[in-house]
Amino acid sequence: MAEITSSLTQLQLSSKPKLNAPDYYDAPSQKAVVGHHYHAGLYSASDDEIPTVDYSLLFSNNPVQRFLTLENLRQACQEYGFFYLVNHTIPDEVLDSVLKGFADYVDPKTIDERKVYRKNGPSDKIRWDLNSSAGENREYLKVVAHPQFYAPSDSSGISKNLEEYHGAMRTIVVGLARAVSETLGFEENYIEKEFNLKSGFDVMAMNLYPPNSRSKGAIGIPEHTDPGFVVSLVQDVDGGLQILSHQGKWINAYIPHHAILIQLGDHLEVLTNGKYKSHIHRVIVNNNKVPRISVVTLHGPALDKFISPGVEFVDEEHPQNYHGMTYKESLEANGGDQIDVQSSLDKLRLV
Numbered sequence: 299m300a301e302i303t304s305s306l307t308q309l310q311l312s313s314k315p316k317l318n319a320p321d322y323y324d325a326p327s328q329k330a331v332v333g334h335h336y337h338a339g340l341y342s343a344s345d346d347e348i349p350t351v352d353y354s355l356l357f358s359n360n361p362v363q364r365f366l367t368l369e370n371l372r373q374a375c376q377e378y379g380f381f382y383l384v385n386h387t388i389p390d391e392v393l394d395s396v397l398k399g400f401a402d403y404v405d406p407k408t409i410d411e412r413k414v415y416r417k418n419g420p421s422d423k424i425r426w427d428l429n430s431s432a433g434e435n436r437e438y439l440k441v442v443a444h445p446q447f448y449a450p451s452d453s454s455g456i457s458k459n460l461e462e463y464h465g466a467m468r469t470i471v472v473g474l475a476r477a478v479s480e481t482l483g484f485e486e487n488y489i490e491k492e493f494n495l496k497s498g499f500d501v502m503a504m505n506l507y508p509p510n511s512r513s514k515g516a517i518g519i520p521e522h523t524d525p526g527f528v529v530s531l532v533q534d535v536d537g538g539l540q541i542l543s544h545q546g547k548w549i550n551a552y553i554p555h556h557a558i559l560i561q562l563g564d565h566l567e568v569l570t571n572g573k574y575k576s577h578i579h580r581v582i583v584n585n586n587k588v589p590r591i592s593v594v595t596l597h598g599p600a601l602d603k604f605i606s607p608g609v610e611f612v613d614e615e616h617p618q619n620y621h622g623m624t625y626k627e628s629l630e631a632n633g634g635d636q637i638d639v640q641s642s643l644d645k646l647r648l649v
C-alpha cells in the first residue's frame with residue numbers, strides 16, 4: 299500500500315517516480331521508429347502536481363484529522379477533478395496480481411482465444427479489441443463487472459483476479475461516495491441514493507499499450523471523458539496518461555506505485571450541476587520504452603436511474619446546466635453500446 303507522504307494542512311502532492319519496468323516484459327531493443335508522422339513536442343504535458351488523498355484518514359476517529367482530509371478531498375474534487383488515492387486498503391498483492399494476470403492474458407500466442415470477444419452485438423457483456431492505427435494503439439478487454447460480474451473464459455485464470463480486485467475496489471468506491479457526499483454538505487448516503495450505487499453499472503477496461511517501437515502513432519487512447527460516478531485506474535508503469543486541467547493545461551499523471559488514480563465521472567458533474575467536473579484525458583505512447591497495462595473501472599449509477607442536476611445545486615446564480623437522462627440512455631445517446639461506456643456529456647449539456 300502506498301504510504302502517507304505529506305502533510306494534511308495542504309493539498310498533498312506527489313513526486314515523479316522513475317520508470318520501473320516489471321520483469322515479465324521484454325523491453326524492446328529497437329529505438330523509436332523513425333518516420334512517424336507526429337511531432338515530439340505535439341503531445342507534451344507539464345509535470346504539475348496532482349493532489350493525493352489519504353483514504354484511511356477520511357474515516358479517522360480523530361475528528362480534526364478527518365475534517366482536514368475531507369477538506370483535502372473537497373479541494374481535489376472541485377479544483378482538479380482527479381487525485382491519487384493512497385492508504386486505500388487494497389493489498390499490494392491484489393493490485394499486482396490483477397496487472398500481472400492481464401499481462402499473462404494478452405500473450406500474443408493466445409490471441410485466438412480472445413477474438414471470440416470481438417464485437418458480437420449491442421448486448422455484449424465482454425468485449426475485446428486490438429486497435430493499431432494513427433488514432434488509437436491499444437489492446438483491450440472490457441467486462442461488465444456489476445451488478446453481475448461477467449467472467450471471460452480463459453486459460454490463464456484472469457477472472458478470479460479481476461473479480462477479487464473489483465470487489466475490493468467497489469468497497470473503496472462506496473467509501474468515497476460517502477466522503478464525497480459529505481464534502482458537498484450532504485448526509486453520507488446522498489450519492490449512494492442518487493445513483494442507486496447498490497445496483498450500479500460497473501465496467502472494467504483492461505488496456506495494453508504497446509511501446510513506441512511497436513505503435514502506429516503517438517496516441518494510445520484519444521481524448522475523452524468517462525461517464526459515471528468515478529473512474530478508478532491502476533497501472534504497472536507510467537506511460538503517457540495525460541489529463542487536461544481546469545486551466546486547460548495537459549498534466550502528466552505519475553501515479554505513485556500501488557496508489558489508485560481516481561477521476562470524477564460525467565454523472566457526478568451532472569448531479570452537482572458542474573460543481574465537480576469530469577476531465578478530458580488521453581494516453582500518449584510515443585515516449586514509451588516498454589508496454590504499459592492499465593486496469594480502469596468505470597463505476598456508474600444503476601442503468602435505470604434518472605440522473606439530473608440535484609435541486610440543491612440549482613438556483614438563480616447557478617442555472618441548470620445539464621439535461622436529465624437515465625444512465626442507460628446516456629450510455630447509448632451517441633450510438634454506443636453499454637459496454638462501450640461512451641461519454642455523452644455533449645448531449646447532456648444545456649449550454
Ligand SMILES: O=C(O)CCC(=O)C(=O)O
Nearest residue numbers: 503505524539581592594
Ligand atoms: O489507460 C489509461 O491510462 C487511461 C484509459 C482510459 O482513459 C479509459 O480506459 O477510459
Ligand SMILES: [Fe+2]
Nearest residue numbers: 522523524579
Ligand atoms: Fe478514460
